[in-house]
Amino acid sequence: MTKPSQPRNIPEHAAPFLKWAGGKRWLANTVAQLLRNPGGNYIEPFLGGGAVFFEIECQAAILSDINKELINAYRVVRDRTDELVRLLCCLEIRKSLFNRIRREGCVDPVARAARLLYLNRTAFNGLYRVNQRGEFNVPFGCKAGTRLVDRNALVICSEMLGRAVLMPGDFRNPLVFAGPNDSVFLDPPYTVKHNNNGFRQYNETIFSWNDQIALAKIANRLAALGTRVVVTNAFHHEVVALYSKRLFQPYVVKRPTTIAANRSARGVCSELVLLSDSISASEGLRRFDVPVLVPLRHGAF
Structure with a gap:
């Protein structure tokens, strides 16, 4: 296994870019x-x-x-931040697009990461959840004013993830x-x-x-x-x-x-x-x- 890379300069404080069921932000x-x-x-x-x-x-x-989709998203945030940001900036928040993205899969790692972040941001209660077949099963329902991407926040996360083996x-x-x-x-x-x-x-x-x-x-x-x-x-x-x-x-x-x-x-x-x-x-x-x-x-x- 490749060891974690040598630490870069510690960035300003990072925050999770995903909301996850069972998450421990409170602790x-x-x-x-x-x-x-x-x-x-x-x-x-x-x-x-x-x-x-x-x-x-x-x-x-x-x-x-x-x-695996989650780890792929972390790798893309770490290694291909700008590509991910550009793709997310091309997407709009609307129910019809949400349903299409939820229904359709993709192969490209950056597209897969963008799909996960989009669904996480725009799903009801801000959750990413799949059924036993691995299918995303949360309906559309994001709050007014939801932002799909915050480039500065992702860059800080990328810096911190640069110290990690995923x-x-x-x-x-x-x-x-x-x-x-x-x-x-x-x-x-x-x-x-x-x-x-x-x-x-x-x-x-x-x-x-x-x-x-x-x-x-x-x-x-x-x-x-x-x-x-x-x-x-x-x-x-x-x-x-x-x-x-x-x-x-x-x-x-x-x-x-x-x-x-x-x-x-x-x-x-x-x-x-x-x-x-x-x-x-x-x-x-x-x-x-x-x-x-x-x-x-x-x-x-």
Whole structure:
């Protein structure tokens, strides 16, 4: 594998250019503060919208996601920014064009990236979501005043992505390269709707229980090496039990849900955050004044 390129000058702060279901913008600052480590690589195998990566300002990174279209978009933003901007500037925001772009595929990498960004910007609630056949299935519905492209923002993202190796594929692949001096953020797909009712059943098609077991085994191994690891997951006792009590401290964080179209249907949910023992959690929380993480006490479930 090619190692991350030598770091360029750190650009001004970047922000995610995609809105992604399950994204961690709301927690990115906290995770970045706990994982920031100038001496090693930052590794994230469930990249999604990349909120933590853009927040952490690392010098070198290995980023991965099972969604090949997503990784292609990141590569195009990194390597072919101007071509992508020119193509997006030729597109208009209207329902008929949205439906045609949603229906039709394309082969060229830049066109594929433009398609993903266009659909993400103009779909209802700003989401990019596909069904089990890999077909985009969110209807048109962007807000008034939506901009398809912000060239300056993409250029900043391109600068930050210049420090990263981008790998499509299984979550296990990038974790092979993790060592004691590295920082790892693990944010597997999960739903919080069924934390206390049918958790395994409702998550099986999102991220199977066997995947959860495999991920926890890798996380435990890395934590034993001294790797700095943060895991976010569903707040469920069976998930907590997968992680070594000696190597991980569990926390619960409460946040408002934002995906429901009707604001009245949105509520508050609890999510699990696990910090490896190599992260001095109490020191970090005092130092950075992070109030959102509450230690999970024995017998909390």
